[in-house]
Amino acid sequence: MSDAIGPVFAALADPTRRHVVETLLRDGSTSVPALAAALPITRQAVAKHLATLGDAGLIERAPGTTREVHYRLRPGALGPANDWLHTTAAAWDDRLARLKGAVETR
């Protein structure tokens, strides 16, 4: 499970790709032309970002698209990364509390 999360974080480290994911969360699906119209980058650049998101398992072609290809988030794709963030943050709450206890009672 951890092996899949690294590429997800790398994919989301880029602000353009975060924009794509936010668009998909809001609108459900999008296309290369739609993204190229909304972003200050070429269709080629959009396609590269979509390829990275696809390789990370975050997006897929939306079913039922014929003439113009649409993309959507892969169901459950953000789950593992989200879980890692929550689990890791909670673990650190715990550790920091113990660090505080250990240092203050010296």
Add this chain to the structure above:
Amino acid sequence: MPAQREIEIEASPEEVWDALSTEEGRERWLDEPERTIHVESEDPPHRLVWWWWTGDEPASRVEFLVVAAPAGARVLVTETLPTFPLATLAARFALVAA
């Protein structure tokens, strides 16, 4: 997208540093013997970076920032999960250790 948490501690940054930067110090609060810790960089008493992992899992990077605060010290910890493969990481450590 890192995981980030912080806490205020009623002690000096140096005292906090002591608990972070040495094995003896960490034993006072960190009870995870299954994890291997490799310290990447130290800027006492303010910034410490280590990598750690369990078994075959990918290593994650932990960065501590310790600053003076009215109550004594404020600690900010950030953990990230990078993407390069473990083999590259191991090679990098070999270079550092050499």
